[in-house]
Amino acid sequence: MEQKIEQLLRDSRLHNRIVSEETAASWINDGMTLGLSGFTRAGDAKAVPSALVDKAKQENVKVNVYTGASLGSDIDRIMADAGIVHKRLPFQADSTMRREINHGDMLFVDQHLSHTAEALRQDALNPVDFAIVEAISITENGEIIPSTSVGNSSIFVEKAEAVIIELNLAQPAEMEGLHDIYEAGEQGNREPIGLKHVDDRLGSKGIPVDIEKIKGVVITNQADSPSTIVPPDEETAVMANHLIDFLRKEKELGRLPDNLAPLQSGIGSVANAVLHGLLDSEFTDLEVYSEVLQDAVFDLMDAGKIRFASGCSITLSETKIEEVYADMNKYRDRLMLRPQEISNHPEIIRRLGLISINTPIEVDLYGNVNSTHILGTEMMNGIGGSGDFTRNSRLAIFVTKSIAKRGDVSSIVPFVSHVDHTEHDVDVIVTEQGYADLRGLAPTERVPLIIEHCAHPMYREQLYAYYKEACEQGGHTPHLLEKAFSWHTNFAKNGTMLEKSTLGV
Amino acid sequence: MEQKIEQLLRDSRLHNRIVSEETAASWINDGMTLGLSGFTRAGDAKAVPSALVDKAKQENVKVNVYTGASLGSDIDRIMADAGIVHKRLPFQADSTMRREINHGDMLFVDQHLSHTAEALRQDALNPVDFAIVEAISITENGEIIPSTSVGNSSIFVEKAEAVIIELNLAQPAEMEGLHDIYEAGEQGNREPIGLKHVDDRLGSKGIPVDIEKIKGVVITNQADSPSTIVPPDEETAVMANHLIDFLRKEKELGRLPDNLAPLQSGIGSVANAVLHGLLDSEFTDLEVYSEVLQDAVFDLMDAGKIRFASGCSITLSETKIEEVYADMNKYRDRLMLRPQEISNHPEIIRRLGLISINTPIEVDLYGNVNSTHILGTEMMNGIGGSGDFTRNSRLAIFVTKSIAKRGDVSSIVPFVSHVDHTEHDVDVIVTEQGYADLRGLAPTERVPLIIEHCAHPMYREQLYAYYKEACEQGGHTPHLLEKAFSWHTNFAKNGTMLEKSTLGV
Ligand SMILES: CC(C)(COP(=O)(O)OP(=O)(O)OC[C@H]1O[C@@H](n2cnc3c(N)ncnc32)[C@H](O)[C@@H]1OP(=O)(O)O)[C@@H](O)C(=O)NCCC(=O)NCCS
Numbered sequence A, B: 001m002e003q004k005i006e007q008l009l010r011d012s013r014l015h016n017r018i019v020s021e022e023t024a025a026s027w028i029n030d031g032m033t034l035g036l037s038g039f040t041r042a043g044d045a046k047a048v049p050s051a052l053v054d055k056a057k058q059e060n061v062k063v064n065v066y067t068g069a070s071l072g073s074d075i076d077r078i079m080a081d082a083g084i085v086h087k088r089l090p091f092q093a094d095s096t097m098r099r100e101i102n103h104g105d106m107l108f109v110d111q112h113l114s115h116t117a118e119a120l121r122q123d124a125l126n127p128v129d130f131a132i133v134e135a136i137s138i139t140e141n142g143e144i145i146p147s148t149s150v151g152n153s154s155i156f157v158e159k160a161e162a163v164i165i166e167l168n169l170a171q172p173a174e175m176e177g178l179h180d181i182y183e184a185g186e187q188g189n190r191e192p193i194g195l196k197h198v199d200d201r202l203g204s205k206g207i208p209v210d211i212e213k214i215k216g217v218v219i220t221n222q223a224d225s226p227s228t229i230v231p232p233d234e235e236t237a238v239m240a241n242h243l244i245d246f247l248r249k250e251k252e253l254g255r256l257p258d259n260l261a262p263l264q265s266g267i268g269s270v271a272n273a274v275l276h277g278l279l280d281s282e283f284t285d286l287e288v289y290s291e292v293l294q295d296a297v298f299d300l301m302d303a304g305k306i307r308f309a310s311g312c313s314i315t316l317s318e319t320k321i322e323e324v325y326a327d328m329n330k331y332r333d334r335l336m337l338r339p340q341e342i343s344n345h346p347e348i349i350r351r352l353g354l355i356s357i358n359t360p361i362e363v364d365l366y367g368n369v370n371s372t373h374i375l376g377t378e379m380m381n382g383i384g385g386s387g388d389f390t391r392n393s394r395l396a397i398f399v400t401k402s403i404a405k406r407g408d409v410s411s412i413v414p415f416v417s418h419v420d421h422t423e424h425d426v427d428v429i430v431t432e433q434g435y436a437d438l439r440g441l442a443p444t445e446r447v448p449l450i451i452e453h454c455a456h457p458m459y460r461e462q463l464y465a466y467y468k469e470a471c472e473q474g475g476h477t478p479h480l481l482e483k484a485f486s487w488h489t490n491f492a493k494n495g496t497m498l499e500k501s502t503l504g505v
């Protein structure tokens, strides 16, 4: 055995358990449930799932796949293509898998990312046969050191019948020490989670495991897939400025301290771009308590704006990966990665009073938010952690461009076609048009703010027309149920939400 | 001064602040914001709001009214009738007030009951001018002992410019000692909430107050209004049995201990009746961690089934009030009343792993729940604590009769006309038809369960017809947006959700 591997597998009992990915895959049978490491393309198990896809070419294999969140390395794509997934949870973001889900060829359970661990602990899901977890090492005291994400790996390892490790030599070994693994324990027999500041350490540096449970170790050498987000543009810069204006006013009113409050920022290009906007702001000494840490967090650290960032995964663009991994020691003391149950825990989010920034698909006149379903039916990615954060944060902010599809879609609609965040949970909506602060407002007070400050001018008249007609029928939340989804059905039929009259036809 | 009053107002500085309700009301000016004690008809400020309504006959007075939850003593009714309320939050349950709200004559902000205190602490709502709080005494060390509810009283007292006490001689003085007042503190600078068991005491027996802040004390002598819930009936007994069957199976599967888990039970007749059903079950040594404690909780205590109950108010029927108050000492050591922020706190609900039982207005094929809006527009009461509990509990259960309005309304619809609890948050639906356990299921797996086990037979065919047509169009969550609300619009037009064909016309 190479010396390097011996140094990484520090419990010698593991040395004779090194197997090929094919051997590991051969243990996986039809009908099993797998718990894979991986969160937003980071730290995913890469080799064994690929080998399983190959194996499925010879024999019938269909498995349930549980993960942290979306996988990279094309794993979700090839698994979907091969049709080997019976049920997938709690989140995905792959276009092929999305197609399978929306064709009804694959079952998908869209869960709050902090809920999966509880459901497993309660035995309310199929039990996990194999946890397949990427690691950068296994310590002498029997701890698995995860790589670029923690996700649900610790609960998978705890609950699984057996564990397969993917020891990935391509991941930065310097990450050892920056994970913080904490097991919440059984409900009803549980301590308060002691975290009071974003940089508090709660638990151990690795995932405790009974070495006998590790059935095999597969050696891999493959980097994470880089993130696919697009860089900030002029419009996202405008959105960032509106957000910063809002935060500045809150500070001036004494509602926020100078360094704001710990920030959470959602997945995707828009959330990243808006966070990026803080680079040019006066705010410093910022803290992040988030889920995935994207490029913007590291840009802000480099610029001395962010003091500390806690997350559950690191997902970077190609160039940023190189920069950060080449200089990991620079970030080590200012970073912590925790299980997603902890990064997204309502107890902590509420205690710290986070500012959460997430991206919706659409928002309605009253502030209800759709984060998941295009036209109410087609799954995009999943709710992810947006519900965990939105419900419990001090300020629940949603940022989106006011239109999509070159204006054929308005992001502000009369009635969202699917509800992921109810009006009770949404504080502020930001678009390139401005922002609407909905706190403490009754439904009818929110409408003009959202139309005037968030909707695109090309849709304002149409929104007012709906609202006025709805008001004639009355109610606390005026609606025309016959027409509530007419914008969506128009788009499906005519390719645009714009009404003919507005189009001048 | 009567000796009795001296014994209750133990800080002598208060003795010369006793005023009539008219005098207290004279301090309240147009445009002010009031924080009133009161939660589900219990412990509400009674005299000063009434006097304010009288005052408003002479002069223009419009105020914002914040409370714990709904008020009794007809206060919400007479305030609404007099048109003195500009904005009301976070919950109400009065038919006159409901009418005003739905006519657009009064603004109503429907909030999670655990959120109001945070919003006040953050200064995100209008500041409170007067806290008007019912008490049974004020201690020598400057604590206000609330009466039958705590609600938001402690945060109102803390944040208000001035405090008016209604010392109610009709409330049982023996309640002193069973309140537990805890202030969460500023977000970001806050300790974990130390509660690990339903009977843990966190804070003080009264609301700490700077005596100088108390501007006046009004002496009253008026009992709470009794609850208006209707007693259990044959159908609710059947529903309770389905629920107990489910809980029994969970126990047998080792997912729940013998004494289940601390129970939360929502407001209203159905939730009370279903809890009542536990009387005839094998479960003992039960614990309650809930919001309002209704008749059933005390029946279960009397029967030796409930060991301890923590809540934030006690709301009983006429006969039960007499029984319980006549024998308060019997319950003293088995009861605790806390601020609603604590009774409904996500941190505690998640830690204890509650079983929550709430009542929806309607549920859809995919498990989304409407708790608040009739036909998507008319406010019923408000979301109350149902979101606080549902999101964070171990088992989020909703119980409802499968039909309303003698069958003209199906409680199971294709698409709920308003969403208060999303499919991510709803675990089990119970009707008199049976129960559907939705945990770990994809949307299309949930549909047949909900139709077969929850929907009324008279609506099953119609539900399947919608679903089948929707499936032809596909999607992760199949829907026909053109027809999604057709059941509601049918009801509005024809007085029934039944389609003509099904009616045989
Ligand atoms: C909503 C979400 C998809 C937006 O992602 P994003 O990368 O910032 O957003 P984009 O504006 O690039 O939109 C992504 C796609 O959705 C499309 N889209 C956006 N709004 C749309 C709408 N209302 N109707 C139809 N399509 C829409 C865009 O056109 C784009 O399509 P394309 O990929 O074909 O170009 C993403 O944030 C998400 O999945 N959120 C839910 C989970 C979440 O919030 N997690 C945060 C905590 S982790």
Ligand SMILES: CC(C)(COP(=O)(O)OP(=O)(O)OC[C@H]1O[C@@H](n2cnc3c(N)ncnc32)[C@H](O)[C@@H]1OP(=O)(O)O)[C@@H](O)C(=O)NCCC(=O)NCCS
Pocket (backbone or CB within 6 Å): B265, B266, B267, B268, B269, B270, B271, B291, B292, B358, B359, B360, B361, B362, B371, B372, B374, B375, B380, B381, B382, B383, B384, B385, B386, B404, B405, B409, B410, B411
């Ligand atoms: C939903 C809620 C109104 C049900 O209350 P309840 O007393 O158990 O229920 P009932 O079955 O008696 O229904 C109350 C009324 O609503 C009507 N109703 C129920 N479902 C309906 C529907 N789908 N469409 C129209 N009306 C409906 C009933 O007919 C009844 O009307 P009536 O008063 O004219 O007879 C009540 O539980 C509530 O307000 N819930 C939201 C807040 C909450 O859950 N709090 C719990 C934590 S505190």
